[in-house]
Structure formats: structure tokens, C-alpha cells
Amino acid sequence: MNRQDAKGVVLTGYYMNSDSLQPHLGVNCVEEADPSVPSRRTGNYNVQNRSKNAAGKPPYNRCNSQDSLDMDVFWKEVESIGEADTGPQEEVQLKVADEGEHEEAWLTEAGLATLFQESDPDDSDDSKAMLSTLTRTQAAAVEKRVELLKQTMRKRNKQYHVPDVREIFKPPPGSTADSEETQQLGEDSQATERSENGKRDVASSDKAMGNGACPPADQSTLNSETDLNLEVSFAEQALSYRERSKGVESQSQSESEADDKLPNFKVPPDKTGRTKVGDLAPQDMKMVRRLALIEMTALFDMAKIDWKSNKVVKLKEKESGLFGVPLATLLEQDQRRVTGTKVPLILQRLISHIEGEGLDTEGLLRIPGVAIRVKALVQELEAKFYEGTFPWETLKQHDAASILKFFIRELPHPLLTVEYLSAFISVLKLPTNKQQLQALNLLVLLLPETSRDTLKALMEFFQRVIDHKEQNKMTLNNVAVVMAPNIFMFKGFRNKITEQQEFSMATGTASIVRLLIQYQNLLWTIPRFIINQVREQNTEKQKQKKASKEKGMKRLLKKMTHDRDKPDKQERNTSEVRERLRSDSSQGFIRVQAPEFSKVSMAVQLTEDLQASDILVRFVSQESPVSVKREDLCLYEIGGNIKERCLDEEAYMKALLELNPSAEWVIRPTQR
Numbered sequence: 001m002n003r004q005d006a007k008g009v010v011l012t013g014y015y016m017n018s019d020s021l022q023p024h025l026g027v028n029c030v031e032e033a034d035p036s037v038p039s040r041r042t043g044n045y046n047v048q049n050r051s052k053n054a055a056g057k058p059p060y061n062r063c064n065s066q067d068s069l070d071m072d073v074f075w076k077e078v079e080s081i082g083e084a085d086t087g088p089q090e091e092v093q094l095k096v097a098d099e100g101e102h103e104e105a106w107l108t109e110a111g112l113a114t115l116f117q118e119s120d121p122d123d124s125d126d127s128k129a130m131l132s133t134l135t136r137t138q139a140a141a142v143e144k145r146v147e148l149l150k151q152t153m154r155k156r157n158k159q160y161h162v163p164d165v166r167e168i169f170k171p172p173p174g175s176t177a178d179s180e181e182t183q184q185l186g187e188d189s190q191a192t193e194r195s196e197n198g199k200r201d202v203a204s205s206d207k208a209m210g211n212g213a214c215p216p217a218d219q220s221t222l223n224s225e226t227d228l229n230l231e232v233s234f235a236e237q238a239l240s241y242r243e244r245s246k247g248v249e250s251q252s253q254s255e256s257e258a259d260d261k262l263p264n265f266k267v268p269p270d271k272t273g274r275t276k277v278g279d280l281a282p283q284d285m286k287m288v289r290r291l292a293l294i295e296m297t298a299l300f301d302m303a304k305i306d307w308k309s310n311k312v313v314k315l316k317e318k319e320s321g322l323f324g325v326p327l328a329t330l331l332e333q334d335q336r337r338v339t340g341t342k343v344p345l346i347l348q349r350l351i352s353h354i355e356g357e358g359l360d361t362e363g364l365l366r367i368p369g370v371a372i373r374v375k376a377l378v379q380e381l382e383a384k385f386y387e388g389t390f391p392w393e394t395l396k397q398h399d400a401a402s403i404l405k406f407f408i409r410e411l412p413h414p415l416l417t418v419e420y421l422s423a424f425i426s427v428l429k430l431p432t433n434k435q436q437l438q439a440l441n442l443l444v445l446l447l448p449e450t451s452r453d454t455l456k457a458l459m460e461f462f463q464r465v466i467d468h469k470e471q472n473k474m475t476l477n478n479v480a481v482v483m484a485p486n487i488f489m490f491k492g493f494r495n496k497i498t499e500q501q502e503f504s505m506a507t508g509t510a511s512i513v514r515l516l517i518q519y520q521n522l523l524w525t526i527p528r529f530i531i532n533q534v535r536e537q538n539t540e541k542q543k544q545k546k547a548s549k550e551k552g553m554k555r556l557l558k559k560m561t562h563d564r565d566k567p568d569k570q571e572r573n574t575s576e577v578r579e580r581l582r583s584d585s586s587q588g589f590i591r592v593q594a595p596e597f598s599k600v601s602m603a604v605q606l607t608e609d610l611q612a613s614d615i616l617v618r619f620v621s622q623e624s625p626v627s628v629k630r631e632d633l634c635l636y637e638i639g640g641n642i643k644e645r646c647l648d649e650e651a652y653m654k655a656l657l658e659l660n661p662s663a664e665w666v667i668r669p670t671q672r
Contacts, residue, residue, distance in 0.1 A: 109290070110130075228434065235299045284642060289445060321382055324411070346407065366478060366482050408486050484510040602619065611652055
């Protein structure tokens, strides 16, 4: 069937059989396509051709798709990509982890390598601190990976030290595990014991919801619920949803969701303020990333989704230039020119140019530039961009948009990373919109900083394009469908998948991009339950460090009595600082410092409604010589049970002080 006389229905969704795809893709949306399905180049599909489907299955199913997703646009974009990328491409070889290899890599990335190998004592202390804060579903996820690794080692007859799961989460003497809970989680984790620490964590989380009640089941398919709970583990909420929905036939969430009509999720107010990516110190973000991995795996376990990360065989990569350069390498060379650069300069300049010329251009991002001209412009940018001699005034809007898309898909590794690409696609297997959003939130936290910051800049740009949809005719769905093949079909990978595989991935990838754009303000937020776990881990590590220090000090004082005064003085100074902070808070005020502005200390009276923004306003009004704008300042929470946190301006100081009474409060320019 050719395009001219094709009068069939434009495909909006599919059934997929995951067996028709390469195992590492992790895609499962539609059934295996019939050989009579036309090429992806045509973009059209005749529903009658589906008559050969297996008995009992509908001709097609909108698998997490929307009626308004015009997939014809997708195939036109794929065709445009094929025309633009005619040059030779280096093959990208994805490596599927061997049996047991995935579990080892997972435990290592989660900071729990001590569970299967000898390691540094400090790492062992960190692992103990983490294990002590895990929820029951998080503990079950760890137990499952340890058990699988243990079984693999037995098969190989290797003498690896993999502890029994009962040793990892051993209940205190005299306690008994809840047999009913053990049986329930055993179905998913193959575990034999329950984590007593996990039970305590869940109990405290349930208490936060009021009267110790379990998290409510997700009702987003049945009513207009909009609250998104960030205080309770997502996997715990999923477990509660699964229990409550047993025997109830679930309704497809996407059947009636037209453009811009996704659930309007809202996060209830948090007195301690929301924490965004970039607000925490690197040490705390390291713990956040580990916890996000465990939580995401636990969430997938609740839905019985078997996800495994992939590895890419290392290839020779460009070490300089603009296009086809790894993000980390590109940012390194940009940071030598502009300190603190987090998003590639070429991408920033392209976005700035498109917006400067106006976002009202009809078909922006959808209508491609002239392929030959775009290739010439790419070469000219390579030669003149850093010299500052590229003639930006002559660059047309559609050409600039085509170059931007070319930059994304030319990255030697996908923006969503090889490791987590299959996890992003698997998000659509989760049963509710809420769980899909929660999984995406965790995956964003798992991305390397370079990918996460670049992805954020793109999502913000796409939203600004959508804001002008009345003029440019680019709705949320239009942008998602156009950008999906550019984000997911990364360089070299397009040559390795068949047309049927690409056909099967189309709607799912468009839906993922749609969610990333629609919920970007939520996805770059760190859930409070993870922040609380970070605080607990820091507190636990401080206890361990103090106990170790006390033991070491006793041994040292026996041998070196002349050094006794020095440690005593250090300990005394620390105690004095803590005592002063407690005294100040007990008297109803805190001390705010601003050393970068020669402000030693500013006493601030505590009230119930005092927020971080009030302190910043007071500081700016008192310090007239300060040249920095208030919006460029941040009040930081430093020390105590957090390394460092840039406070949300709506955070209530009294609630924060109760959460972290040993913290210091410092004003300085924001480091975002």
C-alpha cells in the first residue's frame, strides 16, 4: 500500500509480544506484528490486516496510548531521521548481564557490595547504616538479589561469601516475624525472613499518614484523585494498592486520556519544604541515588516486572567537538570555557536561538529543515561555534530545531542511558498512572548528573514550545511523538533493530516522553521518605563513628596521656556549639550566618509561620551593600542529620528545627 492511495486508519496503539523484540529492550506493549504490516516509512496501517491475530485478542489495543497520539507524525519523523543520518554509524553493542552478574552490579550500585565481598570497614559501616533504614519492601528487594546471587554461586560451585538473607535482616532476639507478611512478600522476593528495621520504618511512615493507617489504594482510574504522597515509600503504597485491588478488574488508564488530560497530580504541602534535585550536597545525593535504585526495584517487584540493566561494550569515542561526543566529555570542555556549566553550551545556544526567533513558528520541531543544508550547518558549527564566528542570524527556525534533534540522537550513549533505557520503557507496565509517575521520579534520580541536567533543560524547552501551541500547532502529544524517536533511537542503535521492533516501541516511547514533559515539576523532586532515610543513615553513621572514636580514644589515651587535653578540648568545643544551638532554640530563636557577606550571626525569632523566605527578605533589607539578588540567595540547612540542603523558600523554620535541632543555618548564593 502506498501513501497516495492509503485510506486506512492511522495507527494510535498496538498489541505487542515482547518475544518479538530483543531481550534487552524490556518492551512489552503490543502483540507480534503481522508480516503484512506496511513499512514504518509509510506511517499508515489498515486495521483489517489484523484479522490474523491470535484468537481472542482484539485487532489492536491502546497500550498506554492516547486517542490523540498521531503516530503518523512519529513515522514521518523516523523517515526524516533516516534521510538526515545517511552517513556511516558505529555499531553500538549492548551486553546483557550474565546470570548473577546483574545481582552483583545491582548490589554494588546500591552500596551493598559488602554483602558478597570483603570491603573497606567504612563501606561496611555505610552498608549497615543503609540496611537499618530500609522499609519492608526495600528490604525484600535486597533479599531477593542476595538470594539470586547465592543461588548462582551455588550453581557455579564458587566459594563466594554471600551471607544467608536471615543473617542480613536478622530480627532481634525474642522477636517473631509476622508469618502472614513474610508469606506475602515471599512471593515477590523469595525471602525467608522479614526485616525488623523495615517494619519500624513502615510503622513510622504509616503514622505520618494518620492513626497508623495503611497508604490508600490508588484510585486515579476510578475518580479524580490528585494527591501524590511523597512521605510514604512508593513500593509500600503499591503493595497496599495490590492488596486492595485483588479481585477487582482494573480499567485501562489511558483509554480516555486525550491530549493535556493526564491526571493533575499535586503534592500536599510539606512544612519542611520540598527538596529538588540540586538542593543536596554530593554526599547526600549519593545516598539518594542508592535508595532510589532499591526503591525502584522494589516498586517493579510489586508489579512483578523483571527488569535488568544493560551495559554497552566500550567503543572508541570522540574526545572533542560538538556532535557525537559523550555528554561528560562535552561538559568538561565547556566548563573550561564557562565555569559551572551543567548543560552543553551548544544545546543552550540552540534553545536560546529558537526562542529568540520566536516560538510561534508553525510546526516547530515537527517540520524538518532541509537535510543537505542541516548537514552543512552542523559542519560549520563544529568549526566556528567555539570561535564565536558562526552566523546565527542566518539560521532558520526549522534548521535550528533539526540541529537540536540531531545533537540528541548523535550522543554516543542515549540521554536516558543504556543502563536504564529498558527500565524507562518498562514503566508503562505498571498498573496505574500514579505508579508510572513514581517510577519515572526514581529513574530521574538515578540518571547521572550530566544526563539529568540536560534532560531537564530539554523538558523545560519543550514545555515552552507547548505553551505557544495555539500559534505553532505543537501540543503536548505532538511534541512527545516527534521527540520520542530522537531520544530513544540513539546513534547506531537504529541500525540494530528491525522495523517490527521499532514499530512495537513507537507508542510506548511517545507516552514516556509525554509523561516526562507533563510532570517535570514533580519528577525532579526528591521524595520526602527518601530524604528521611538519608537523615536516618547520617544519624546512624554518626553513632557508629562516635562509638568507634570513643573506643579508639580510650586506647590512644592509655599510650599517649600527654595528648589528653587536645581531644578533650575538641570534644568540649563541639559540645559547646551543640549546647548553644539547643539553648537558642529553647529560647525561641535561631542564629543565621552569612560568612560570604561578612555577616557573623543574625538572631531570628521563631514563630509558627516563619518561613525561609522571610529570613532572606530580612537579610537583604538589612544588608544594603549586598549586590546579589534575593532570588539568587538560598538559606542552607547544614550539619546535624543532613550534610547540606538548600531550603525551599516555603519551608517553615520551626518544623525544620524540630526535625534537625543540631543544624546550622547559613545564607549564601545558590549553587544550583
